[in-house]
Amino acid sequence: xxxxxxxxxxxxVQEGDSAVxxxxxxxxxxxxxxxxxxELGKGPQLIIDIRSxxxxxxxxxxxxxxxxxxxxxxLHITETQPEDSAxxxxxASSTDSWGKLQFGAGTQVVVTP
Amino acid sequence: xxxxxxxxRHKVTEMGQxxxxxxQPILGHNTVFWYRQTMMQGLELLAYFRxxxxxxxxxxxxxxxxxxxxxxxxxxxxxQPSEPRDSAxxxxxTSGNLMEAFFGQGTRLTVV
Numbered sequence: 001x002x003x004x005x006x007x008x009x010x011x012x013v014q015e016g017d018s019a020v021x022x023x024x025x026x027x028x029x030x031x032x033x034x035x036x037x038x039e040l041g042k043g044p045q046l047i048i049d050i051r052s053x054x055x056x057x058x059x060x061x062x063x064x065x066x067x068x069x070x071x072x073x074x075l076h077i078t079e080t081q082p083e084d085s086a087x088x089x090x091x092a093s094s095t096d097s098w099g100k101l102q103f104g105a106g107t108q109v110v111v112t113p
Numbered sequence: 114x115x116x117x118x119x120x121x122r123h124k125v126t127e128m129g130q131x132x133x134x135x136x137q138p139i140l141g142h143n144t145v146f147w148y149r150q151t152m153m154q155g156l157e158l159l160a161y162f163r164x165x166x167x168x169x170x171x172x173x174x175x176x177x178x179x180x181x182x183x184x185x186x187x188x189x190x191x192x193q194p195s196e197p198r199d200s201a202x203x204x205x206x207t208s209g210n211l212m213e214a215f216f217g218q219g220t221r222l223t224v225v
Contacts, residue, residue, distance in 0.1 A: 043216035
């Protein structure tokens with residue numbers, strides 16, 4: 001089955017700096033890679049996703065890149081703000097598995113003013 | 114409704130009692146996932162359904178857990194009998210045909 005590894009487990013950044021979280025996956029059949037943001041006491045919220053036919057996707061201050069050959073994908077947050085503080089999860093799935101998501105272990109991001 | 118609704122939000126129960134958690138999928142979504150979140154194990158997939166049919170429940174302890182979809186607007190996860198090690202946050206997530214999965218706010222279960 002799919003295995004997703006996520007690094008780092010914690011990330012502390014100064015407000016205004018950039019944050020980068022990296023994930024690797026093992027199953028070459030995976031073709032959908034979402035990122036979730038989870039705030040304390042809430043459910044994971046889908047913030048951006050990328051499919052295997054695209055190398056990069058951007059939405060305002062967040063962007064995701066995908067390297068299918070190396071089987072890794074990354075989340076980039078620019079101009080970080082205190083409200084970006086949360087736990088971020090990467091995940092991978094494939095149409096073969098009906099969208100069953102395998103999650104990384106999560107990254108605790110702390111943005112200090 | 115454009116959100117996944119889970120009830121109850123919190124549940125405290127004694128060991129050995131039955132626990133039922135409910136999930137109302139987003140209207141039109143035909144895939145329902147049940148995840149369990151703990152500090153040690155992270156987000157684990159317990160079971161999932163497509164068009165109300167169970168596809169995979171290999172992540173679920175079969176002797177005490179059961180998942181059903183009585184109709185398209187309701188999914189349930191039951192634990193009988195509950196044990197302290199079942200204490201966790203249980204999430205329901207639903208998706209349509211585009212694979213984006215949306216999570217509910219979760220049920221925080223405490224078994225004492």
